[in-house]
Amino acid sequence: MSTKQPTIIYTLTDEAPLLATSSFLSIIRAFAGPAGINIATSDISVAARILGEFPEFLTEDQRVTDNLAELGKLTLLPDTNIIKLPNISASVHQLVAAIKELQGKGYKIPDFPEDPKTEAEKAVRKRYAKCLGSAVNPVLREGNSDRRAPKAVKDFAKKNPHSMGAWSMASRTHVAHMTHGDFYHGEKSMTLDRPRDVKMELVTKSGEKIVLKPKVSLLEGEIIDSMFMSKKALLEFYEEQMEDARKTGVMFSLHVKATMMKVSHPIVFGHAVRIFYKEAFEKHGQLFAELGVNVNNGLVNLYDKLQGLPNSQREEIIRDLHACHEHRPELAMVDSAKGISNLHAPNDVIVDASMPAMIRIGGKMWGADGRPKDTKAVIPESTFARIYQEIINFCKTNGNFDPRTMGTVPNVGLMAQQAEEYGSHDKTFEISEDGVANIVDLATGEVLLSQNVETGDIWRMCQVKDAPIRDWVKLAVTRARNSGMPAVFWLDPYRPHEHELIQKVVKYVKEHDTTGLKLEIMSQVRAMRYTLERVVRGLDTISVTGNILRDYLTDLFPILELGTSAKMLSIVPLMAGGGMYETGAGGSAPKHVKQLVEENHLRWDSLGEFLALAVSFEDLGLKTGNQKAKVLAKTLDTATGKLLDNNKNPSPKTGELDNRGSQFYLAMYWAQELAAQTDDKELQRQFAPLARTLTENEKTIAAELSAVQGQPVDIGGYYMPDFEKLEAVMRPSPTFNAALASMKG
Numbered sequence: 001m002s003t004k005q006p007t008i009i010y011t012l013t014d015e016a017p018l019l020a021t022s023s024f025l026s027i028i029r030a031f032a033g034p035a036g037i038n039i040a041t042s043d044i045s046v047a048a049r050i051l052g053e054f055p056e057f058l059t060e061d062q063r064v065t066d067n068l069a070e071l072g073k074l075t076l077l078p079d080t081n082i083i084k085l086p087n088i089s090a091s092v093h094q095l096v097a098a099i100k101e102l103q104g105k106g107y108k109i110p111d112f113p114e115d116p117k118t119e120a121e122k123a124v125r126k127r128y129a130k131c132l133g134s135a136v137n138p139v140l141r142e143g144n145s146d147r148r149a150p151k152a153v154k155d156f157a158k159k160n161p162h163s164m165g166a167w168s169m170a171s172r173t174h175v176a177h178m179t180h181g182d183f184y185h186g187e188k189s190m191t192l193d194r195p196r197d198v199k200m201e202l203v204t205k206s207g208e209k210i211v212l213k214p215k216v217s218l219l220e221g222e223i224i225d226s227m228f229m230s231k232k233a234l235l236e237f238y239e240e241q242m243e244d245a246r247k248t249g250v251m252f253s254l255h256v257k258a259t260m261m262k263v264s265h266p267i268v269f270g271h272a273v274r275i276f277y278k279e280a281f282e283k284h285g286q287l288f289a290e291l292g293v294n295v296n297n298g299l300v301n302l303y304d305k306l307q308g309l310p311n312s313q314r315e316e317i318i319r320d321l322h323a324c325h326e327h328r329p330e331l332a333m334v335d336s337a338k339g340i341s342n343l344h345a346p347n348d349v350i351v352d353a354s355m356p357a358m359i360r361i362g363g364k365m366w367g368a369d370g371r372p373k374d375t376k377a378v379i380p381e382s383t384f385a386r387i388y389q390e391i392i393n394f395c396k397t398n399g400n401f402d403p404r405t406m407g408t409v410p411n412v413g414l415m416a417q418q419a420e421e422y423g424s425h426d427k428t429f430e431i432s433e434d435g436v437a438n439i440v441d442l443a444t445g446e447v448l449l450s451q452n453v454e455t456g457d458i459w460r461m462c463q464v465k466d467a468p469i470r471d472w473v474k475l476a477v478t479r480a481r482n483s484g485m486p487a488v489f490w491l492d493p494y495r496p497h498e499h500e501l502i503q504k505v506v507k508y509v510k511e512h513d514t515t516g517l518k519l520e521i522m523s524q525v526r527a528m529r530y531t532l533e534r535v536v537r538g539l540d541t542i543s544v545t546g547n548i549l550r551d552y553l554t555d556l557f558p559i560l561e562l563g564t565s566a567k568m569l570s571i572v573p574l575m576a577g578g579g580m581y582e583t584g585a586g587g588s589a590p591k592h593v594k595q596l597v598e599e600n601h602l603r604w605d606s607l608g609e610f611l612a613l614a615v616s617f618e619d620l621g622l623k624t625g626n627q628k629a630k631v632l633a634k635t636l637d638t639a640t641g642k643l644l645d646n647n648k649n650p651s652p653k654t655g656e657l658d659n660r661g662s663q664f665y666l667a668m669y670w671a672q673e674l675a676a677q678t679d680d681k682e683l684q685r686q687f688a689p690l691a692r693t694l695t696e697n698e699k700t701i702a703a704e705l706s707a708v709q710g711q712p713v714d715i716g717g718y719y720m721p722d723f724e725k726l727e728a729v730m731r732p733s734p735t736f737n738a739a740l741a742s743m744k745g
């Protein structure tokens, strides 16, 4: 057993989860302290990551360490225990806003060079790129993913069903994806026969060799893929789909994952904006180029750049942009009241959350008039888009799902070590010239995979190492065994990558005793159909998927089953032996911050944190032999069950119980459980007074927490709030604060 004080590392992130953390930390510490468990924090917010990247621009006392890199190293150690909350995966627009806020606070970091020209600017741009998009999760996810709805949560949802919209057979909502020229179309894949170092190179028509990636070191047994998206095919596809939507009078919406696919999807997004506003871009293209407009960062980038123009010129351009709408379909809106459309910013509509939200409400998105309408959901890449059409077909035929009776679909996802597409951004390139894109063995010159590409095509290489695949298969078998549910590997034998994967699944499944288990391999569309047929009958089915479907399905099913993916248990058993506990499967809910600042009500549900904390304590107890940690875990689980039974989740409505109230009730139930248990007499004695104080003062504390609501508050910043102000806002009950403080002694 380690002599070090057992430690749980709790991440400090952004937006709503950070707000919730500023009050929850004091609760966790009050409970963990008596068990001798240290709660350390690690600030991996986008603000901290920016500051960590530019120490030489900061004064001595402004400097912060590169926490993300440190935390990444810890995931490779066996006794690591991390609770990871969702963080912002920043768009350029968000990054620029964060930089401005930090500069305004006296941090003299450089501006973000959007269009770098000099070598110095290019170097700064490269460093900022490390803070863009999904920059945190891939570093920490040194394990595969186990996401599921715990029984208590599923039972709660059955008893307290959330609202679901009605699906009509006459709904015109559908998915549009490319049928040729997309990544699926010409994919090539291979399994490495031995370790090799390779380069990625473009051989142009004139015979010039342009090295795009000088070296990628590959291990024996690793699967690599080469795939590209044709720019020509993508532009034709957009034109066709926009025209089809216009003619048939259905709304147009675009769903991408510009956060995780941070190189390819902004490009895919930018093309949609340029096609939609084609005439305006033809007319003003030269000026836009001079202004450095880059709509890969959304229409917002164009509007920002127009700010510097004389009024008359700006107005003419805006008129020309508006004129484009006359012969284009209606656009789905992100914020109808403010006129913010689906093409405003690539990160406003993120496919994993946006498609389930649409399906949940009966296949609608919001129009410019604020009304829900049928939509053409454009998901250019066909590889996984087809699963959404399948579920839409199902809903049109069978109506929407019923949370009271539907089965559950947990997921075992292949994620470790930057698996598959989600790890490909450093190997993704926009092709500068027609030619042949090759992956070449550096030692032998052998061309391993080759693609004919054209200017503007997006070419990428994906990797997945053998050890994560083997671990993923083991996790799937273990989950199937422990849950008694059938497990379906969603793998398409016609897709070269998955064909390779299937060979390994077949091989590694044999390493386990699978007697009595139902394990199947099905292509995605069939797997979806099979799973849904079971779901409506109240039957449970584990989905075992690659990295993208892990992401998509762990929002899709929880949103349908539980109303939100925030209520998921999300475990990452680290391959080195440690554990990372993600809180839910959703993101950082930006609009919750707005509500807090304007009305002092935080609707964020910390259930994901409560669930993660319990498994974190349990794991720590098992690994360090700390019996008190096990008692904390058991009592916390019971307290969470009680919280659900008594309906003490936060309400979205200002004036009703919010996140702070919900956290208080958790603390009260938890203290009561600890005071009632007899497994650990010392803890029982230590928590009895707290249980008494909280129980006796329940009404006072609830009143103190609710009295503050309804007024605007100042938290001293968005990306880097002032922690003292934040604490004052998030911990407004003197009675509760005093009770927690009494646990320190």
Ligand SMILES: NC(=O)C1=CN([C@@H]2O[C@H](COP(=O)(O)OP(=O)(O)OC[C@H]3O[C@@H](n4cnc5c(N)ncnc54)[C@H](OP(=O)(O)O)[C@@H]3O)[C@@H](O)[C@H]2O)C=CC1
Binding pocket: 085, 086, 087, 088, 089, 090, 137, 259, 349, 350, 353, 354, 564, 565, 566, 582, 584, 585, 586, 587, 588, 589, 590, 591, 603, 604, 605, 606, 608, 652
């Ligand atoms: N693990 C991670 O680090 C992840 C990070 N992200 C990042 O989060 C940001 C926002 O992503 P987005 O796609 O909008 O998805 P979100 O999951 O943040 O938000 C979608 C909606 O889900 C609901 N929701 C999510 N979590 C909670 C919660 N704990 N309590 C109550 N409601 C919740 C809210 O709905 P309602 O309106 O009903 O309140 C919210 O508006 C992006 O920067 C994205 O990159 C996204 C996914 C995972």
Ligand SMILES: O=C(O)CCC(=O)C(=O)O
Binding pocket: 089, 133, 134, 135, 137, 138, 259, 260, 352, 550, 551, 554, 585, 586
């Ligand atoms: O890292 C991100 O940007 C989002 C992660 C995500 O959506 C997920 O893992 O479910």
Ligand SMILES: [Mg+2]
Binding pocket: 352, 551, 552, 555, 585, 586
């Ligand atoms: Mg997700």
